[in-house]
Amino acid sequence: MPMREREAHRGSGAATGSLFPMITPDVADLPHEMDGGVKVFHLVAEPVKKKIAPFKNIDAWGYNGSCPGPTIQVRQGDRVRVVFENRLPESTTLHWHGLEIPIEQDGVPYISQKPVTPGEKYVYEFTVHQQGTFFYHAHSAMQEMMGQIGFFVAHPEKEYKPRVDHDYGLILQEWAVLPSNSVPNTAAMEFNWLTFNGVCGPMTTPLLARLGSRVRLRIVNLGMDHHPIHLHGHQFVVTGTEGGRAPESTWYPMNTVLVGVAQARVVEFEAKYPGAWMIHCHLPHHMMNSMMDLLRDRQIQTADQTEAKAMSQMESLARSVPFEHVHPAPIAPDAQKVPGFPQDAFMEMGMDEVVEKPETYGLPKNWSAGMMGMMTMIRVLPEKEYDEILARKKGPGARAEHRHES
Helix, strand or coil: CCHHHHHHHHHCCHHHCCCCCCECCCCCECCCEEECCEEEEEEEEEEEEEEEECCEEEEEEEECCECCCCEEEEECCCEEEEEEEECCCCCECCEEECCCCCHHHCCCECCCECCECCCCEEEEEEECCCCEEEEEECCCHHHHHCCCEEEEEEECCCCCCCCCCEEEEEEEEEECCCCCCCCCCCCCCCCCEEEECCECECCCCCEEEECCCEEEEEEEECCCCCEEEEECCCCEEEEEECCEECCHHHCCCECEEEECCCCEEEEEEECCCCEEEEEEECCHHHHCCCHHHHHCCCCCCCCCCCHHHHHHHHHHHHHHCCCCCCCCCCCCCCHHHCCCCCCCCCCCCCCCCCCCCHHHCCCCCCHHHHCCECEEEEEEECHHHHHHHHHHHHCHHHHHHHHHHC
C-alpha cells in the first residue's frame, strides 16, 4: 500500500493517534478525548434497534447505539479511562476480556465491584501494558446473548513484523429470534440468525484488499457455538489469540480456523489472488438465514402432502420475498421425483440493489443470492479497481477526480 494511502487510512482511526488502525466493518470506532496523559472514552449501555438483514429487525442491547458496541483502539502503555453509563432497565457491569488489570477494574458483579444500577455511572481506569486483540462485554450471560460485546484492540508500541497493509475485525454473534418477533430468546440453545459485526450476509460490508498486500483479520466469538471460519482462495497463519501475539515459531499454513466461545483468533495472509473470496463459518446451518421468518404465517406443508405441492409452495415463497430482484436457480423438470428435493432450491434470494454500497461495486450480477448467514467476503483487487472503489467511498467528487487522474 502506498505511503499516502496508509497515512490516509491512519487518519481515519483517531482513537489510535498515528497508529495504523483496525477497521471494524459496519461498526464505528469509539472516539476519545485527552485528560492530561489519560485517554478518556465514554461508553453507554443501552437498548438498540438493530437491522440484521434486509427483512429482519431485532431489539438488541448494545453500547452507544451500536451492537456490537463501538471499537476501542489504544496503544500498549496507554492509561485508559472509560466513563461507563448504564441506560439499561437492569444492573450491569463491564468486563475487559483478556486484559491484565487490577481486580477492582475487572467488572464482575459483587466480586470486584457493585453492579452499576440503571441510571448510574461508573469509572474504569487502568494502564494497558499488553498488546493484542481483546474485547469488552457485560459479565452477565443473558446480557451477552442480547448483544453486549465490543472490540478492545491494544496496538503494540512497535509495529508488528511483517507489517500488514489492511487490518480488519469481525465479531461473531448468534441470535434465536422467533418469526414475527424481534426480541432474542437468550435462553434458547438453537440459533437461527448468525452475524458478522451485527449483520448477516449479504448485508455484511465486503473487506477490501489491494492485490499483493498483506491482510490481518481479527476474529472474536461470544455466543454459544464454536465457529470454524474459512477463507477461500488463500492460506493464512494464526498470529495471535485472546492472549496476544503468538510466537512466529507457532505459525503454520491453514485456511480454516476454529474460533471457540470467548476466544480471539488473529490470522494474516498475503492477498496474492484477485477475486471476491468468501469468508464464512463452515457449519452448514450457519451458512443460511432463517427461512421460518420468510414463511411467517404461511401454512407449512406436512409429510402427508404431496411433494409437488411442497415444491409449489417453496416456489411461491421464493417469489414472494419482499424484494424486486429474486432469481431462483433453475431446477430439473422432474425435480419433485427425486428423494430429498427440495434442499437448497429456492433458497437463493438475490438482492443486489437492496444491499448495494461502494464495496459491492463491480461484483457479478446476482452475487448476493449465495450470501446468507455468517458470511462476508474479501475483495482482492488490482490497483485500478481498488482505487475506484476507494473513490466511490469518498463520494462523486472523488470519483470525478480519480477519472481525471486516470
